[in-house]
Amino acid sequence: MRDTAMGKGLRARGLRLTSQRLAIIKVLLEADEHLTPAEVLERGAGDCPGLGLTTVYRTLELLRKSGHVQRVHLEEGCHAYARLQEKEGHHLVCQGCHRVVGFPCTGLADLVDETAQRTGFSVESHLLELVGLCPACQESDSIECNAAGGTGDLPSV
Amino acid sequence: MRDTAMGKGLRARGLRLTSQRLAIIKVLLEADEHLTPAEVLERGAGDCPGLGLTTVYRTLELLRKSGHVQRVHLEEGCHAYARLQEKEGHHLVCQGCHRVVGFPCTGLADLVDETAQRTGFSVESHLLELVGLCPACQESDSIECNAAGGTGDLPSV
DNA sequence: GTACTTGCAAATAATTTGCAAATAT
């Protein structure tokens, strides 16, 4: 863990690599899904007994600030975390198993430019999140392995 | 208010148009920014004294389910609400004054299709939010009319 | 008249902070 991008990222900022932080990084690297702080705690406690929720919150925030982890925004229950998996990470989230796959945001530039021109806004960043079903969850008859449920009960986007 | 899309939307669902709901709808229609439930309460209380926060939460949720209002996701302090302003609403949010402008998501289809093919996911919906500065806030020297502050202190997307 | 709504108060859940003890470097 010490030599991962996350580990190096922390050191580069003059931060210390404690056993707690290493355990949290390990959890994030091994997870395919987005995780809440409580879930990170649960998994991390395996490697690091006595790990505290406060530390998890603080470490996730450090990793977010150094750009290694990103918040995943969900209609219900916001603020889960997932690591960035490819350059320029945006997230593709599975409704069934919560797996998160990153993808680059190429192809968005035109839309952003056009919108910026039309509105006069200067666009500094963007958040793009696709929601759907991963191959495995499509097969296993939709949402049966599900946890977070649907998005609502009427039309939306 | 009774004849607005929001008002009709509620009636269409067999819901009643109470003074509280009308006041909340008015607040949303008159706001250019995204608002937290507490802010909606504060403004709505002008028209409807005694309006309760519980009612605001419940009404925003009803409007969200009927597709007239959407949650705006922010890195810090998620879960503000803004009305949908154009078809297929996505949001362009001003960091300075929190104004929210909607825009249609045309141009995203290719990216979505390509990503779906590459990953095998079936994509059911997406969340796109652009963040930047509106024309007014660009002039008045960036973030001076600001409230929510920056996004962090290191690189990100 | 009746079913839907409201607002209060209380319950829950999520997140942050103060601080003394522990620890990485």
Place this chain on the structure above:
DNA sequence: ATATTTGCAAATTATTTGCAAGTAC
């Protein structure tokens, strides 16, 4: 050796729920 980090407990903040009273239709 020392500044950073931890974890507890407590404080905050956000959101939800039960329920009797009120109200739109």
